[in-house]
Amino acid sequence: MKIAVCVSHVPDTATKVIIGSDGKSIDPSGVTYVVNPYDEFAIEEALKTKEQLGGEVVVISLGTDANKESIRKALAMGADSGVLLKDENQRDSFGVAKALAEEIKNQGAEIVFFGKQSVDYDNSITGQLTAELLGYNCVTVVVDLKIDGNKVIAEREIEGGREVVETSLPVVITAQKGLNEPRYASLKGIMAAKRKTIEEKEAAPAENYVEILRMKKPAPKQPGKILGSDASAVPELIRLLREEAKVI
Amino acid sequence: MKILHSEEIQLLRNLAKEFADKEIRPLAVQIDREENIPEKLIKKLGEVGLLGTAFPEKYGGGGFGEVGFCVAQEEVTKACGSTAALIGAHQSIGANAIYIGGSEELKMKYLPLLTSGEKIAAFALTEAEAGSDAFNLQTKAEYKNGKWILNGEKIWITNGAIADVFSVFARTDKGITGFVVERNFPGVNIGPDEKKLGIRGSRTNAVYFDNVEIPEENMIGENGRGFITAMKTLDSGRIGIGACSVGGAKEILQLSVNYATQRKQFGKPISSFQAIQFMLAEMSTKIYAMESMLYRVAEKYDEGKDISEEAAMVKLFCSEGVSEVADKALQIHGGMGFSRELPIERFYRDARILRIFEGTSEIQKLIISRKTLKNKGVWKY
Ligand SMILES: Cc1cc2nc3c(=O)[nH]c(=O)nc-3n(C[C@H](O)[C@H](O)[C@H](O)COP(=O)(O)OP(=O)(O)OC[C@H]3O[C@@H](n4cnc5c(N)ncnc54)[C@H](O)[C@@H]3O)c2cc1C
Numbered sequence: 001m002k003i004a005v006c007v008s009h010v011p012d013t014a015t016k017v018i019i020g021s022d023g024k025s026i027d028p029s030g031v032t033y034v035v036n037p038y039d040e041f042a043i044e045e046a047l048k049t050k051e052q053l054g055g056e057v058v059v060i061s062l063g064t065d066a067n068k069e070s071i072r073k074a075l076a077m078g079a080d081s082g083v084l085l086k087d088e089n090q091r092d093s094f095g096v097a098k099a100l101a102e103e104i105k106n107q108g109a110e111i112v113f114f115g116k117q118s119v120d121y122d123n124s125i126t127g128q129l130t131a132e133l134l135g136y137n138c139v140t141v142v143v144d145l146k147i148d149g150n151k152v153i154a155e156r157e158i159e160g161g162r163e164v165v166e167t168s169l170p171v172v173i174t175a176q177k178g179l180n181e182p183r184y185a186s187l188k189g190i191m192a193a194k195r196k197t198i199e200e201k202e203a204a205p206a207e208n209y210v211e212i213l214r215m216k217k218p219a220p221k222q223p224g225k226i227l228g229s230d231a232s233a234v235p236e237l238i239r240l241l242r243e244e245a246k247v248i
Numbered sequence: 249m250k251i252l253h254s255e256e257i258q259l260l261r262n263l264a265k266e267f268a269d270k271e272i273r274p275l276a277v278q279i280d281r282e283e284n285i286p287e288k289l290i291k292k293l294g295e296v297g298l299l300g301t302a303f304p305e306k307y308g309g310g311g312f313g314e315v316g317f318c319v320a321q322e323e324v325t326k327a328c329g330s331t332a333a334l335i336g337a338h339q340s341i342g343a344n345a346i347y348i349g350g351s352e353e354l355k356m357k358y359l360p361l362l363t364s365g366e367k368i369a370a371f372a373l374t375e376a377e378a379g380s381d382a383f384n385l386q387t388k389a390e391y392k393n394g395k396w397i398l399n400g401e402k403i404w405i406t407n408g409a410i411a412d413v414f415s416v417f418a419r420t421d422k423g424i425t426g427f428v429v430e431r432n433f434p435g436v437n438i439g440p441d442e443k444k445l446g447i448r449g450s451r452t453n454a455v456y457f458d459n460v461e462i463p464e465e466n467m468i469g470e471n472g473r474g475f476i477t478a479m480k481t482l483d484s485g486r487i488g489i490g491a492c493s494v495g496g497a498k499e500i501l502q503l504s505v506n507y508a509t510q511r512k513q514f515g516k517p518i519s520s521f522q523a524i525q526f527m528l529a530e531m532s533t534k535i536y537a538m539e540s541m542l543y544r545v546a547e548k549y550d551e552g553k554d555i556s557e558e559a560a561m562v563k564l565f566c567s568e569g570v571s572e573v574a575d576k577a578l579q580i581h582g583g584m585g586f587s588r589e590l591p592i593e594r595f596y597r598d599a600r601i602l603r604i605f606e607g608t609s610e611i612q613k614l615i616i617s618r619k620t621l622k623n624k625g626v627w628k629y
Contacts, residue, residue, distance in 0.1 A: 069258070072255065188297055
């Protein structure tokens with residue numbers, strides 16, 4: 001069984017993002033990049049699935065040479081091989097999905113894992129688009145997964161609760177926090193990853209349907225207010241929460 | 249510095265940082281207050297590979313050499329100095345004495361157990377009358393009926409209370425010799441925990457040997473060659489102490505910058521005062537120099553070069569450096585630096601030992617000056 005896991009290489013959520021001089025991209029200097037946090041759950045689930053069903057895990061990432069760092073991390077965690085789909089240009093989610101679907105077809109993978117969203121552009125759609133392009137079933141925001149033969153039972157997070165769905169292979173699963181506890185890449189894993197190959201190829205071409213016009217910083221956070229330190233401050237607190245913050 | 253910035257060392261740093269952030273830092277205060285490192289954490293360190301970073305893979309190690317060990321120690325020290333001391337004594341001197349001086353059989357017998365963390369090691373050289381003057385050690389080993397019989401007392405042994413395996417140095421008919429002594433050999437006893445200023449979570453104990461029988465195969469290298477093994481082991485250990493110094497210093501620089509930009513006095517952040525800015529500048533510059541010499545020497549060590557006096561320079565400069573950095577950091581924090589609410593005072597206390605163990609600063613100067621004089625002042629580096 002071939003299992004694919006798609007990872008994106010995103011700015012660490014702890015870094016301060018600066019908008020580039022063109023006004024519509026992130027200035028990469030001084031930004032540290034990491035494996036997209038939701039993709040870590042996807043990698044872990046791919047590895048667990050392999051441990052359960054056998055087969056091999058291929059990591060696929062679209063982007064530049066810099067993405068190899070994230071691919072290596074997945075290899076160090078235990079994935080078997082990696083593919084870097086090279087493209088220096090910015091793509092929209094459809095463009096990314098197109099290239100990934102092409103490669104997944106190439107690999108003949110029948111179980112495909114994604115993070116539920118990438119924390120850079122937060123479109124939460126690449127997994128679904130890829131499934132559609134491949135004609136695979138798709139379950140999103142998954143917090144529990146069982147694969148038994150051809151049968152797939154997944155629990156997904158929905159507003160205020162959980163939904164249990166059943167589908168069949170081939171399938172695309174997008175991972176939500178809580179699906180598992182991602183393992184550490186061990187030191188031995190890092191050395192083993194050095195000996196695994198990362199295949200590099202040109203990403204399949206695709207049209208962009210979405211163009212980024214402008215990026216804006218959110219308004220700076222207002223400083224906090226201290227209303228008092230005992231119960232006498234409560235009425236004023238309630239008034240402000242109601243009238244100013246409009247949260248109650 | 250090429251190796252330091254290689255892809256696998258970067259991955260190692262990321263892993264060590266991630267592990268330290270998630271598993272060690274949240275326990276650092278508890279470790280300091282309760283003067284103990286939870287067994288569960290030690291087990292996890294073994295699982296992830298941080299108890300065998302430097303050693304070749306055939307002994308179950310990570311295969312990352314001294315450079316990799318230093319990078320990992322930096323990241324661990326940023327979270328907790330006590331945990332770094334445990335790892336240092338276990339790996340960089342305890343197990344390392346076996347690796348540097350032992351036969352292939354001895355290495356295969358012990359190193360895989362130590363690199364995996366199944367067993368913990370300690371390094372036992374110091375005695376009551378043999379501190380700086382380690383050569384004056386009095387512990388005796390006598391050969392009788394195919395076994396060595398060990399008698400004596402070691403003091404100040406890091407990991408004493410938790411170690412399963414001790415690399416012990418004793419006097420034989422032929423001079424100083426190293427032996428691997430297991431905790432459960434009859435006649436091995438451990439003293440109570442020393443109460444310390446810093447690295448409180450790291451357990452320090454006296455170890456007593458009362459007619460302990462040691463199998464012949466547990467001799468580390470040749471009879472009479474133990475002092476050389478001990479000194480070579482300390483070369484590597486001292487580089488590791490440089491790494492703890494660099495890691496600790498980087499962490500307190502970060503904490504100081506955070507604090508200085510947030511704390512306001514006279515209506516502005518204290519980071520806008522030149523006096524504070526200059527302290528930060530001195531801290532950064534000091535760390536840059538420490539880090540540069542650390543990895544220059546660590547890379548040379550991995551190339552198999554003789555770096556004894558350079559390791560002494562690293563130990564001297566970096567351990568003194570982190571104390572200076574910690575002192576400035578505490579000053580920048582004002583009263584809060586003195587409070588146990590913030591980690592600064594812990595780093596200040598934990599840094600202090602680095603100038604004492606594995607040879608005091610004065611002893612490092614003896615080693616360095618001896619070489620400087622021998623070279624007649626000609627620069628040989
Ligand atoms: C927390 C802790 C952990 C330790 N862990 C270990 C361990 O795991 N294994 C181990 O074997 N040992 C360990 N030690 C022992 C440590 O290495 C010694 O304490 C250290 O080498 C100094 O020896 P001493 O304490 O006897 O000091 P002394 O040798 O008595 O030195 C006292 C002072 O005199 C100075 N001095 C001594 N000789 C000279 C000289 N010739 N010229 C100038 N100045 C001199 C010293 O620099 C120092 O300032 C540990 C010690 C501590 C405190």
